[in-house]
Amino acid sequence: MTRRFLFVLGSARLNGxxxxxxxxxxxxxxxxxxxxxVSLTEHPLPDFVDLRHDKDHTRPTEGNTALLLDATLAATDIVIASPLYWYSLSSHTKRYLDHWSAWLRTPGVDFKATMAGRTLWGVTALGDDEPAVADPLIGTLYxxxxxxxMHFGGVxxxxxxxxGDVLKDTEALTRAKTFFAQDTPLARFPTP
Known part of the structure; x- marks a missing residue:
């Protein structure tokens, strides 16, 4: 499969x-x-409604939910580009990930099997000198x-x-040059 990257932009600020x-x-x-x-600000998803135990799951055929589902399924690599808001993902991005729960139960999608083996990446800007404050965001993606x-490419x-401040972060700009070229291990939950 030819590599196809989906960049999911979760910021409330365009070109942030x-x-x-x-x-x-x-x-x-x-x-x-x-x-x-795909900007989640320009293509907002509806509030997520948890229908896990309902039997009436249907595949969305129009609107932003269909656009994002189709784009997600077509991607070999999904890049979650969310700024760090209150030590985690933006609300737009969290809503997108919540919709993954619905897609797991959507007939004909086989979301879990389709996503297996693909790669999830993260990009974030934070206004703190301590990178550890991004650990909750990184943990959510991992x-x-x-x-x-899925494979995990890191954040x-x-x-x-x-x-524009991030353009002054020379270390981040240097890492950006090779970020998508690195090997991506299969993400695994720790074994007890």
Missing amino acids: NTERLARRAAEQLPAEVEQQW NSAAYLK LLGNGSAP
């Missing part, structure tokens, strides 16, 4: 620090690698990858609060 860092990393991808960029038996961290 997280998106800028993700675009810098994406510039390094070979020209033949397809890229699709555990999501582990549950779906590219950049520092920036005001618009």
